Amino acid sequence: MAKAKARRRVRDTWKEKSWYTIKTPVNFEDKEIGETPAKDPELLIGRGVEVTMRELTGDFSKQYIKLRFEIDNVAGNVANTKFTGHKTTTDYVRSMIRRGTSRIDASAIVKTKDDRKLKLQVLAVTIRRAKSSQQRFMRKTIEDLLIEAAAEKTFDELVKVCVNGKLASEIYHNAKKIYPLKRVEIIKSKVIK
Known part of the structure; x- marks a missing residue:
């Protein structure tokens, strides 16, 4: 049973x-x-x-x-x-890049005035295709501008200008003197502990 x-x-x-x-x-x-x-x-x-x-x-x-x-x-x-x-978002990044343009990716680990660290990744899109030497120079210039801008801001100020696009605009106006740019965008930021 x-x-x-x-x-x-x-x-x-x-x-x-x-x-x-x-x-x-x-x-x-x-x-x-x-x-x-x-x-x-x-x-x-x-x-x-x-x-x-x-x-x-x-x-x-x-x-x-x-x-x-x-x-x-x-x-x-x-x-x-x-x-x-x-x-x-990746679809937004893809929409910026067209045929005949150059995509320049630059990233830098920056330190703020109040000793906080962030890793910032910047995307610059040129109007015409740039030579590799021009791209290298542009990348170096963008990295220097990021480090310089972060050193004079507090963590909260830096986060605010990264997210609202003011830092990207500042980089655009300084970097377009090297080579004509269509767009500059800070595509990623990450706080480093």
Whole structure:
């Protein structure tokens, strides 16, 4: 005779979780960017959140910029974040590059006035195809401009000018003297711990 199998009661862990509101850092105006569930607030620390610039500012023209934040502390039911980097979408980068132009990628690890480090990646697109020697010189110039601009700004100021495009505009106006440029964009930034 077969034994009757004892039924195991499944515990619903979802009901044990609480919801926490995720907020941006103060330099991004302390805005709400979402909610997340967790059983314990300690489990939230280190969790990454990605949000577009359009969601933060309402400016549709900045849809292609994705900001990355990481939860670093929890106060009550509010999870506070810190900025860890940003990037532009690949379709936006592809739309800038055309046949007969040159793509110049430059990256530099920069140090701010308050001793914070960031890795910045810049994309410059020329109007016509540039020689490799001109591209090398342009790359070196852009890297020098990045290091120089970062040294005179605090971390919060640098993040702000990177994300809103002011630093890219500054680089464009200085680098176009070397070779005619169509566009300069800071396509990626990453905070180095």
